[in-house]
Amino acid sequence: MNMDDTSLKQKTTPMTMIQALRSAMDVMLERDDNVVIFGQDVGYFGGVFRCTEGLQAKYGRSRVFDAPISEGGIVGAAVGMGAYGLRPVVEIQFADYFYPATDQIVSEAARLRYRSAGEFIAPLTIRMPCGGGIYGGQTHSQSPEALFTHVSGLRTVMPSNPYDAKGLLIAAIECDDPVIFLEPKRLYNGPFDGHHDQPVVPWSKHPLGNVPDGYYTVPLESASVFRAGAELTVLTYGTMVFVADVAAAESGIDAEIIDLRSLWPLDLDTIVASVKKTGRCVVLHEATQTSGFGAELTALIQEHCFYHLEAPIERIAGWDTPYPHAHEWAYFPSPKRVGEAYRRVMGTMQGSHAGDGAATREAR
Amino acid sequence: MRQNIPLRLHVPEPSGRPGHATDFSYLRLAAAGAARKPPVDTSAIDTTDMAYTLVRVLDDDGNATGPWAQAIAPELLRKGLQSMIKTRIFDARMLIAQRQKKMSFYMQSLGEEAIGTAQVMALSKGDMCFPSYRQQNLLIAQDVPLFDMMCQLFSNDRDRLKGRQLPVMYSVRDAGFFSISGNLATQFVQAVGWAMASAIKGDTKIASAWIGDGATAAADFQTALTFAHVYQAPVILNVINNQWAISSFQALAGGESTTFAARGVGSGIASLRVDGNDFLAVYAASQWAVERARGNLGPTLIEWVTYRAGPHSTSDDPSKYRPADDWARFPLGDPIDRLKRHLIGIGAWSEEEQHSTQKAYEAEVIAAQKQAESHGTLATGQTSSVASMFEDVYKDMPWHLRRQRQQLGV
Helix, strand or coil: CCCCHHHHCCCEEECCHHHHHHHHHHHHHHHCCCEEEEECCCCCCCCCCCCCCCHHHHHCCCCEEECCCCHHHHHHHHHHHHHHCCEEEEECCCHHHCHHHHHHHHHHHCCHHHHCCCCCCCCCEEEEEECCCCCCCCCCCCCCHHHHHCCCCCEEECCCCHHHHHHHHHHHHHCCCCEEEEEEHHHCCCCCCCCCCCCCCCHHHCHHHEEECCCCCCCCCCCEEEECCCCEEEEECCCHHHHHHHHHHHHCCCEEEEECCEEECCCHHHHHHHHHHHCCEEEEEEEECCCCHHHHHHHHHHHHHHHHCCCCCEEEEECCCCCCCCCHHHHCCCHHHHHHHHHHHHCCCCCCCCCCHHHHHHHC | CCCCCCCCCCCCCCCCECCECCCHHHHCCCCCCCCCCCCCCCCCHHHCHHHCCCECCECCCCCECCCCCCCCCHHHHHHHHHHHHHHHHHHHHHHHHHHCCCCCCCCCCCCCHHHHHHHHHHCCECEEEECCCCCHHHHHCCCCCHHHHHHHHHCCCCCCCCCCCCCCCCCEHHHCECCCCCCCCHHHHHHHHHHHHHHHCCCCCCEEEEEECHHHHCHHHHHHHHHHHHCCCCEEEEEEECCEECCEEHHHHCCCCCCCHHHHHHCCCEEEEEECCCHHHHHHHHHHHHHHHHCCCCCEEEEEECCCCCCCCCCCCHHHCCCCCHHHHCCCCCHHHHHHHHHHHCCCCCHHHHHHHHHHHHHHHHHHHHHHHCCCCCCCCCCCCHHHHHCCCCCCCCHHHHHHHHHHCC
16 A cells, blocks of 8 residues: 555545445545536435545536437547546446447547647547456446556556545546546445355455545556565455455465556566566456456566566456356356466466366366 | 238338439428527427427528627628538548548538538537537537648558548547547547536536537437436537438338437427528527527437438449438538628628639648648558557557567568
C-alpha cells in the first residue's frame, strides 16, 4: 500500500468501496469546475450501486445528470465534452454493457490525441462495475479488461480496496488520457476471498477501508505489493487479490502478491523485481484465459525474467466459457484452485494446466 | 382457411443504373419560394411539413424568391461564390496529384460546395464544426491556408498531423474544425456532447454536426438525435443527402418513401429539408438554425438535398453503379452555376470576374502546391520523423512506447 504524504496527514473515515468512489467524485467535482458526471441512473437516484448518491443534490443537474440508455451516446457525448475542455466522468452501468460504446472508446477516445497531434484530447474517465462472484450470470459478471488493454491510447485501472479506489479514481479523473476505470462490484461492500460459504466481512473491519476524507491520489502505473513473500510472485488485481492472499495462507506458501492496480500501462519494475527475487510466478484473473490479460503478463515475465525463472509460469483464470449462473463457484477461480497452482509452481504438486501431450489426449 | 402468400424481401434499388437514366421524381421537390418559414421558436412538431418539402430561394432564372429570401450583403455572396470556386479548383488539382501518386488517396466534394461554405459563413468564430470527410469547404471558406491542407494530404514534413492520418482527415482546431475520423457517424454524437458542454459552462458557442445520408444508418446518428433532443443541446445537425453512399443509393440507408429530415421531427427536433445547391437557401436555413441554437431554443436538423457529382473517392468508379450523365440530369443543378447566375442577375458578378477568379485560384492552388511539395510528398518520403510515430498516443510516453521507439532505432 503506497500512501502519499497528502493522505497521511488527513483525517480518515471508514468507507466501503462505494463510499470511497463517491468521495473521489465529490472531491473532484469540488476541485475542478470542468468535472461532470453522467450515466444511466447516476443523477437523481444516485446510481444503481449508490456510487453517485447525493452528488446531484450537492452540485446540481448541470454537473451530475441522468443519461439515456445508450452507452455509445454516453461515451460519444463525453468525447465531445472532452474536446470542448470538460473532464467527464461517465458510468457504464455494468462492464458487460460497454460493447455498444466500443467504437467511441476504441476509434475515438483512445485515438483522438494521436490523430489530431494533440489538438484535441479526451480526458475521460469511464467507470464500469465489473467482475463476478455475485451470481450475476452472463451479463453482470464479465471482466473485459483485455479488450481495453489491447487498445493503444487507453489506460486501464482496477482498484481492489476503498483506499486505492478513491486515490486511483482521483488520479484517473485528473489524468489527461482516457481511463477505463473497472470497479469489482464483488468488492463494493467488503473484501471477498472466494469463500462464498462464509459471511462477508465489511470494509469497516479492514485497514484498507480507512479512507482520507479529502484529496489524495494513488499514482497510475504504480503496483502495490499487497503481501510480501519470498517463494513465488502472484500477479493479480481486483477481487483476485484477496483470493490470492487467502490461498497463500491456506497453502502455507510464502507468496508475494502484487496488486497491479494499473493494468496498462503497468508498473513493470515492481513486477520484474519481485519475479527476479522469487523465481516463480502465478498470473491470476477472473477473466477468461485465452488471449486474456494474463497472456500479456506471462509474456512480459518470460521476456524480462527468463533467466531467473525456476518453473513455468502458471495462469489461473476464468474458464473459456461465457460466465455461467448456476455454476458460479465452479467458474470463479477458487482459493483451492489458486493454492494448487502455487503448489505446482513450487514443485510440491504434480500435474499442470499447461496441456502437455498426455493431457490433450486425455481431454479428447 | 386463409391462404398465406409467400413473403418477399424488399431490397431497394435506384431507378438509374449504368446505361439507363435515373428517374429523379423520388426527390420530393418544391418550387423556389413555396416552402414557408417557421418562427425560430417553432415547436418540433410544427416543422413536420418542413421535413417533407424543400426550402428553396433561387428559382430557375436565378431570382431570389419567397419567405427565405432575405437581404444578404452582395459581398458575402461574392465571398461564398469565390470560396466554392476555390474548393472546386482545389479538389480538381488534388485529384490530379493523387493520380500522380503524390498522395495515397483523395475525396472531392464536387457539387456539394454550397452547403459547408454557406453554413460556416453563418456561424461565428469559436463555434465548432464536427465534419465528415467531405467538408473541406468549411476550411477553404475560412481561408485556412491551402498550403497547410496540402501538407496534410501529402503527409510531408509540414503535415500538422505528422503523417498519422489518411489524406483529407484534417484537424484544424483554430478554424473550429474537429479532427476527422474514418469511423462514420461518431462525430455526430460528439458534436452534441460539445454543445452540451457549451451549455453546461453557460457559454454562447454552438456546435455544427455533419453526416452523410448513408451514415445516418449508423447507431450514432440516432443516438445524437436522442441526446440533442433530451438535453436541448445547441447544435445544428446537418445531414447531407447526396443520394449516394459509395455505390449504395440513399433508399438503402432508409430514404425510400420518406426523408432524413423526418427523422429529426420523429425525435422531437425542429427540422428542415433544404435545397443544398441553393447557396441562398443554405445560408438562410443555417442562420435560422444558428439563431435557434444560440437563443437556447434547441437543436435543429437540416437535410440538405444535393448530389454527389464526383466519384466517392479516388478509389471509386461510379460508372459501375450509376448513369454516367446523372449529375447533368439532377434537378437541383450545380451550386456554383446557380449562385453565379443570381449574382450576375443582381449586377454583383460577371463572366469576366468568374473567369479571372478561376485563373487567380488556379494560380494560387498551383503556387501552394509547389510550396507544399517542396516539403515532400508521400512519393518522396519526406515526412515527419519516424520517432514522432510514438508521440501523442498518451500525454506522456509510457515505458513500453519508449522501449518500442528504441527497438526501431529512432
